[in-house]
Amino acid sequence: MATKESFSINGDILLKKVKDLIAEGNIRKITITDHSGKELMTFPLAVGLVGIFLAPVLAAVGAVAALVGECTITVEREEPKEPEAEEKEEI
Template identity: 70%
Template sequence: MAIKESFTLKGENLLRKVKELIEEGNIRRITVSDKEGKELITFPVTIGVVAAVIAPVLAAVGALAAFVGECTITVEREEETT
């Protein structure tokens, strides 16, 4: 089962937040939506993802950040097992 969490932020902070989330390592999927809730980009984040694979996604997120004023990131996390 996955846990969803959302963050609302300004476009200029989008790329930094996505990078932080990827570095956490327990993320399954990231979705970026505009302030009206329209989905702009969704991408899976797999375990062991290498920089060469994620670089094009980060480039797209960076370009997107230049055009959106406010956006919401929805993160689907792996449920931690205890």
């Protein structure tokens, strides 16, 4: 199951916020929309996505940040799985 969370921020801190969210590690997808609700970009984040694979995504986010004044980031997070209760057999 996934949960969604939204943040309204200014374009000048967009790149920093996206980097912080990626560092959290439990993010499935990030969507960036402008103030009117138009989707500017969306990208999925796979587990283990690091370094060279993030560079083009972060470059695109930086370009979007330079063009928009106010935007909304919608984050789809993975919910941690609850450990299943182990049934104990009585002897």
